[in-house]
Amino acid sequence: MKYNQFVNQVQNRAQISSRGETEVAIKATLETLAERIVGDEASNLAEQLPEEIGKYLRGREGEKGNSFSLQEFYDRVSKKEHVEPYTAAHHVLVVMAVANEAATSGEFDDICANLSEDYKPIFAAESAN
Numbered sequence: 093m094k095y096n097q098f099v100n101q102v103q104n105r106a107q108i109s110s111r112g113e114t115e116v117a118i119k120a121t122l123e124t125l126a127e128r129i130v131g132d133e134a135s136n137l138a139e140q141l142p143e144e145i146g147k148y149l150r151g152r153e154g155e156k157g158n159s160f161s162l163q164e165f166y167d168r169v170s171k172k173e174h175v176e177p178y179t180a181a182h183h184v185l186v187v188m189a190v191a192n193e194a195a196t197s198g199e200f201d202d203i204c205a206n207l208s209e210d211y212k213p214i215f216a217a218e219s220a221n
Contacts, residue, residue: 093194095142101193106186113173117183120172122148122191124165129157129206137203140195162210188214 093101103114126134126149135153138146160168170180192200192215204215 093142093190095144098142098145098190098194101190102183102186105190106183108183116173117169117180118145118187119148120169120180121184121187123172124168125149125188125203126152127158127168128160128165129203130155133202133206137191137195137199140199141191142194145191157206159208161208162214165211184214 099111099114099118102108102118103111106114106117108114108117122145132153134149138149140146141149166177166181166184169184170177173180173183175183200215204211
């Protein structure tokens with residue numbers, strides 16, 4: 093999947109009004125994911141996404157992920173995006189669905205295995221909105 097296609101998919105599905113806001117939602121979600129999972133898994137996912145998007149998952153190679161709940165994940169994304177937690181949660185679901193479509197299923201299985209049970213909803217979300 094190409095960068096513009098990824099951004100357009102997120103913008104349309106999440107019904108975000110501007111491209112800039114969409115890019116912030118993608119960045120906030122993927123940077124927070126990189127904070128949560130083992131650095132090498134984040135880097136592996138980054139390799140399967142457009143370079144402009146994958147960069148948000150890089151820089152933590154060899155590091156252990158921080159343990160925090162899905163609610164904390166949403167709160168962190170909310171602060172980075174400067175939106176309400178409910179809106180951030182919606183954006184997370186959409187960004188993860190599009191990233192899932194862009195990556196191999198095996199890669200997303202590895203990401204899911206790094207997360208606690210409370211994270212299952214972000215991987216079970218339907219890809220279409």
